Amino acid sequence: MTWRTRRVGDLASLFNGFPFDAATFSSTEEMPLVRIRDLLADEFETYIPVATAPGGALLRNDDVVVGMDGDFNVQLWRRGTAALNQRLCALRSRADCDPRFLAYALPRHLKVINDLTYATTVKHLSSWQVAHIAIPAPDIEEQRAIADFLDEQTSRIDTLIAKQTQLITTLRERRSAVVTRAVTRGLNGASLVETRNPFLPQIPEGWSQDRFGREIAVNEGQVDPSADPWAAMTLVAPNHIEGGTGRILGRESAAEQGADSGKYLATSGQILFSKIRPALNKIAIAVEDCLCSADMYPLSSRKGSDHRFIAHWMRATPFHNYVSVMSARVKMPKINREELAAAPWARPPRDEQRQIVTYLDDRLATIDLLIERADRHIALAKERRTALITATVAGQIDVRTTGRATQGVA
Template sequence: MTNAHTDLAPAWTTSIPRHWCWMRNKELLFEAQTLSKDGSEELLSVSHLTGVGPRSEKNVTMTEAESLEGYRVVEQGDLVINTMWAWMGALGVARHAGIVSPAYGVYRPRPSAPFGLRFFDYLYRSTEYVMEMTRVSRGIWSSRLRLYPEVFLRMAVPVPPLEEQRAIADYLDRETARIDTLIEEQQRLIEMLRERRSAMITQVATRGLDDAPLIDSGNIYLGDVPAHWKVSRFSREMSVNGGQVDPRDNPWADMVLVAPNHIESGTGRIIGRETARAQGADSGKYLASAGQILYSKIRPALNKVTVATEDCLTSADMYAMSSTHGDDHRYLMYFMLARPFHAFVTLASLRVKMPKVNREELGEAPFLLPPVEEQRRIRAYLDDQTEKIDALITEAVRLIELSHERRSALITAAVTGQVDVRKVV
């Protein structure tokens, strides 16, 4: 292979090895436009995470069209690009024959073209090449960019000899598999830590820290509780704020507005801080005071509960509430995060038309109340223990992020010749 077409070298990568060459995509591929006659072929899905594969094997939530007649036919080895999502990397070389939406681009290797399927699957999906496709895509808004066929086919691509393409793909298969295994291990660790966190909260918030005598409460939902604890109902122990304010008016517009999406599931942490004005709020909101409990009443966010760190507004999808007897609000938060309470309100939310738990149903929720001093000890213990678990989760998440970054950098380096795989053992 010659070093011809060096004038095509784009700015997205450094120089390639001297024995590689630059070619335009149209020299390797042509647009395939065969359409399905009856839509009976297997429907394929294109993902920025997993590339191209059978839709039946992927978790796709979009509704399938009633008829697939006229969908584009894909042969094994075709490059498929979601024209509207190329900027996200929604493309890949098909390992299965099938059909895709007529809005997608399907590109077939030219006969005798030096097109190694696995190598180019890595190259086209590499971070650097996706960024180059984004740069040449057209559209006013970033979320509406489109990579049109004539633009893609004019793009340049580095082409090593076929034997080296296979060696690079083998190298990347091996190395990315190792990284993917590490990522999967960290994901399993995170799941285990979250499970441990939830189990610990449930155990301590509903059973306490001491080896106190247990009694049978006669309530299947609560099971046995320490004999000196109070068994009550939510409506008897909690007062829910009422009355709404207009978030467009002063001083409400500049107050922080908390909605379910600002609370992390199962942890009690607030993960976003924006004012009502910044969120463009224009419908009635509830006032909450610092230290009050904020609880999401909509399914599936019924395990989102926190303690307000400042005076704020809450969306109509939340309850702002306080103990009527001076109980420790962080203990109450932990109790509401415990599995029995979550199970009760979830079941209650299924009994109404809207996917939420209303005040009447919430008011019937059983409530466990240790003496206030014991509540504070439980809260302090759970604060300490959950902080340790959360630190481990944060560390695992960071390792996953670094692994993804290493994976991306490794692929880019290999497909641009910065790693000579012929010298890698």
């Protein structure tokens, strides 16, 4: 087995995508268009008239497509004839190169370029850089053996990842169902009474139904996050909140985020609700006095209700369905104060609110632990996948002896 270092341009011919006119884009034409955002997608979103697609920008199966902006993603094309848009290039293997081997070998070299490329916004890659990447490659028969081995091994890992991903989806659905049942039915088996609200058709007997605006108040006024003492305070934006759980991700001050436009001041224990794209279900409890983005509302109860219960209520199906429907009526999905005030709300007695919160703390902790474990399994599987590919395409694993190969990686 002989390996030698070769440039990508010697292993495959490269062609660039074409700058198609956006005015010709549609969702009904015959020729699918691959844009950089579609490279890893499962379905096509954009089509163009066949007559507008030059032959030199048409993909076919077994081309290796490279994204030239952002993460420099690589995809072995298996979705039939399609037009290639600008900011993408494709490699068509020559007779002495297996396209699968090329698709497995390229990502680690592109990652090096990505890591070494300085950019203030989005990183860019040139087709010259792609063509001049030097990779170690064996003869064509060994390339095929390596590709066959990696196809089999990565398929097994991908199956494991898919199962864990489905498990997480199921657990999140279960989490949502547990929350919704507890905050709309209670824990005591009370009889249900009818309401006239289509988003909340029934509530337990003894609970009061009202407009959400009669329960909650939105903080007024904004502060300058670039001035003292606000600049040193933690600034929470929608991207800092995990959808569906309310977990706050990371902690950055207003100064660290370079904030310079007005922000709301929130106090510890208040509810933080993302009014932008509310279908993402980003509702959290402030764990400290902080600032929050103008894209969020800091909320508190007018009537002494438990803020933790209110936050659970806002993550539950009736409220989530309402804000999703209302926000979808505008181009940039968002909820204004009047729409928020009109949201459905059912208020149990304060003692029952605390019981429900305690119950949910216990139930959700178990579900969240299972989700965390599944996430960890996925991360480990992805690490193993990357390590396996890297070692194999570098010739560190003898793929002719599968048992020895997999044992070595393990």
